[in-house]
């Protein structure tokens with residue numbers, strides 16, 4: 001699946017991670033899917049992939065996210081690269097949410113791991129996952145069907161979604177901004193601002209920018225083309241520049257961060273819904 005470049009990941013870490021992964025089972029699953037038909041069903045033929053996305057071999061995979069190999073191997077590998085535990089890291093973003101959402105959008109949803117957790121935390125909310133890759137969307141849809149969760153899946157661009165103004169009250173982005181050039185992350189936040197109703201909230205979970213600046217090897221290990229410019233920036237500043245108020249960043253386990261912002265109501269302080277009681281969350285169902 002990987003291109004076999006000579007990075008630290010390829011030489012040392014990939015062989016270790018691979019020893020924990022049943023590659024044969026993944027390949028069997030990959031072969032069992034009629035990708036041509038599924039991609040045809042899920043993809044929007046009017047969508048044009050920008051160069052910053054189409055041209056990159058994310059994580060050293062030739063063709064990046066526009067391949068079945070990337071989609072099938074994403075979850076097993078992600079389980080090993082989000083210390084201390086993928087579910088805890090993802091849950092830190094769920095716990096930062098203070099609105100009681102009716103409509104949730106997960107931008108750059110990938111294989112839907114965060115989308116499924118959002119739906120479980122807020123089962124009453126209509127939830128949609130959007131991604132550039134129909135291969136990743138297929139995996140999200142497959143997981144949601146197996147879990148009996150009703151989630152909408154949309155092939156699209158996070159910076160130009162096509163949804164109506166003020167049509168969501170919670171937008172999440174998990175592990176996306178370290179994979180987009182800074183100007184695109186900023187454009188995505190402007191799109192979030194347009195899409196949120198007043199009082200609505202945006203939540204961004206990603207690598208801790210300060211920690212990444214202090215540990216050069218972390219920005220080199222995973223073959224991420226834009227991670228250096230991501231680590232040089234500041235998601236909280238980008239949120240404020242997009243118009244968000246009450247912006248806060250919380251570190252989680254030193255190498256992750258969750259940044260949250262609220263779209264203010266016109267002429268007043270942010271109209272955030274009352275913080276939900278912890279009993280409102282279906283915490284038992286959060287584990288994926």
Ligand SMILES: C[S@@+](CC[C@H](N)C(=O)[O-])C[C@H]1O[C@@H](n2cnc3c(N)ncnc32)[C@H](O)[C@@H]1O
Pocket residue numbers: 053065078107108109110111112113114130131132133136156157158159173174175176179180184
């Ligand atoms: C590292 S994955 C994260 C997936 C998922 N959010 C998660 O938490 O596992 C990044 C995802 O963002 C998607 N992506 C990157 N840039 C995008 C954009 N501009 N619009 C839509 N999706 C994008 C990629 O296709 C990929 O599925």
